Amino acid sequence: xxxxxxxxxxxxxxxxxxxxxxxxxxxxxxxxxxxxxxxxxxxxxxxxxxxxxxxxxxxxxxxxxxxxxxxxxxxxxxxxxxxxxxxxxxxxxxxxxxxxxxxxxxxxxxxxxxxxxxxxxxxxxxxxxxxxxxxxxxxxxxxxxxxxxxxxxxxxxxxxxxxxxxxxxxxxxxxxxxxxxxxxxxxxxxxxxxxxxxxx
Amino acid sequence: xxxxxxxxxxxxxxxxxxxxxxxxxxxxxxxxxxxxxxxxxxxxxxxxxxxxxxxxxxxxxxxxxxxxxxxxxxxxxxxxxxxxxxxxxxxxxxxxxxxxxxxxxxxxxxxxxxxxxxxxxxxxxxxxxxxxxxxxxxxxxxxxxxxxxxxxxxxxxxxxxxxxxxxxxxxxxxxxxxxxxxxxxxxxxxxxxxxxxxxx
DNA sequence: TCGTATACTGAACGTTCGGTCAATATCTTA
DNA sequence: TAAGATATTGACCGAACGTTCAGTATACGA
Numbered sequence: 001x002x003x004x005x006x007x008x009x010x011x012x013x014x015x016x017x018x019x020x021x022x023x024x025x026x027x028x029x030x031x032x033x034x035x036x037x038x039x040x041x042x043x044x045x046x047x048x049x050x051x052x053x054x055x056x057x058x059x060x061x062x063x064x065x066x067x068x069x070x071x072x073x074x075x076x077x078x079x080x081x082x083x084x085x086x087x088x089x090x091x092x093x094x095x096x097x098x099x100x101x102x103x104x105x106x107x108x109x110x111x112x113x114x115x116x117x118x119x120x121x122x123x124x125x126x127x128x129x130x131x132x133x134x135x136x137x138x139x140x141x142x143x144x145x146x147x148x149x150x151x152x153x154x155x156x157x158x159x160x161x162x163x164x165x166x167x168x169x170x171x172x173x174x175x176x177x178x179x180x181x182x183x184x185x186x187x188x189x190x191x192x193x194x195x196x197x198x199x200x
Numbered sequence: 201x202x203x204x205x206x207x208x209x210x211x212x213x214x215x216x217x218x219x220x221x222x223x224x225x226x227x228x229x230x231x232x233x234x235x236x237x238x239x240x241x242x243x244x245x246x247x248x249x250x251x252x253x254x255x256x257x258x259x260x261x262x263x264x265x266x267x268x269x270x271x272x273x274x275x276x277x278x279x280x281x282x283x284x285x286x287x288x289x290x291x292x293x294x295x296x297x298x299x300x301x302x303x304x305x306x307x308x309x310x311x312x313x314x315x316x317x318x319x320x321x322x323x324x325x326x327x328x329x330x331x332x333x334x335x336x337x338x339x340x341x342x343x344x345x346x347x348x349x350x351x352x353x354x355x356x357x358x359x360x361x362x363x364x365x366x367x368x369x370x371x372x373x374x375x376x377x378x379x380x381x382x383x384x385x386x387x388x389x390x391x392x393x394x395x396x397x398x399x400x
Numbered sequence: 401t402c403g404t405a406t407a408c409t410g411a412a413c414g415t416t417c418g419g420t421c422a423a424t425a426t427c428t429t430a
Numbered sequence: 431t432a433a434g435a436t437a438t439t440g441a442c443c444g445a446a447c448g449t450t451c452a453g454t455a456t457a458c459g460a
Contacts, residue, residue: 004457008407027312029229032447043409045451050407054448084395109312112227112305139394148394152385156394158370159363159386166366170358185352186359193393194339194348194356195284204427208437232417243439245421250437254418402460409454419443426437 012050014040020061023106065103083142091183135160212250214240220261223306265303283342291383335360
């Protein structure tokens with residue numbers, strides 16, 4: 001690789017990192033291109049040389065994020081024996097990686113934003129589908145192992161996703177140890193419910 | 201009341217209603233003051249005569265919304281005998297009143313928006329607190345009746361809130377009957393869990 | 401060494417939008 | 431009916447923001 005190409009790659013990363021930090025702190029809309037360039041030291045035009053648009057930049061970060069998340073999960077997944085353990089592990093990674101993760105807040109804001117390109121809509125749909133698929137696998141494994149009873153794994157995957165999304169929206173207000181507790185409790189409820197007697 | 205005061209009241213309502221419709225359709229940010237005034241037939245300045253700001257207008261609508269919701273709940277609450285029934289009823293009202301409710305999307309966007317006044321922050325905190333209090337009561341009743349087992353009602357209230365928030369974020373993509381099913385399933389899971397064996 | 405592709409600059413643009421204000425109309429009250 | 435309170439108008443302001451582009455610098459290949 002050229003000296004020039006390396007340099008270029010570095011600026012690209014630098015921009016991405018600065019953008020990531022700002023999106024984390026301030027959200028998507030509140031972060032202006034100007035601020036990002038100010039944080040990198042490079043110029044507006046340069047950002048647009050490396051990234052198609054603000055949306056494109058954000059989408060790039062989302063991809064990066066997803067890849068890292070999956071990689072981290074793959075690392076840990078085999079450590080858990082039971083499916084229930086896996087669930088708690090899943091919750092823990094959610095808290096540790098996502099709750100403080102740069103992009104959670106921004107992503108959420110981005111998703112609910114008004115001005116979405118078709119490309120973005122598609123990408124979002126894709127990400128949701130991936131999540132559901134992940135959850136489905138998680139639950140299905142438990143069912144196969146005889147740990148969980150479930151007639152409709154797909155619907156349960158949706159419920160789990162809802163739970164996780166909701167938690168991520170509520171928990172930023174509290175500190176991490178409380179968040180961990182809340183997530184654990186949520187998974188516990190998901191597994192055992194709160195009814196005094198087992199279902200008839 | 202004066203003829204003038206009545207007229208004034210009417211314009212106020214008219215503006216509120218137009219704003220509500222637009223916020224529903226387009227979300228908070230995407231709805232401009234100009235559009236609202238165009239929909240009412242009155243002027244920009246007049247809107248600012250009746251409402252302090254766009255935020256203020258939206259806050260007013262939120263209040264209205266909450267009041268209506270509570271009123272509707274009070275109407276139905278006594279129809280349910282067991283606490284479990286109440287839970288399902290709660291879920292049903294959520295779907296019927298909020299899922300398609302004008303302001304759900306806008307409110308969500310508004311909450312995650314960047315430019316919040318202190319006043320708004322406070323109002324949001326207040327609303328969250330109210331919701332949690334509502335949930336707490338719901339769960340506590342079940343505990344008192346011996347239907348639910350719970351050591352930490354407050355935390356469970358948070359988990360329930362998370363579930364509801366998450367569901368409301370996922371379900372708009374699907375039609376109402378499916379949404380009802382999903383909500384019911386979620387409550388069922390909340391009550392009974394998915395583990396094969398009862399908790400040790 | 402020179403031409404060229406690549407990397408980078410930053411001023412300027414166009415647009416959007418919330419909010420203001422001086423002027424005006426309308427109604428109330430004394 | 432005159433004075434004053436109340437309601438309404440809409441042109442205008444200023445700031446923010448994403449994006450563009452004509453131009454400059456730098457490193458590479460020949």
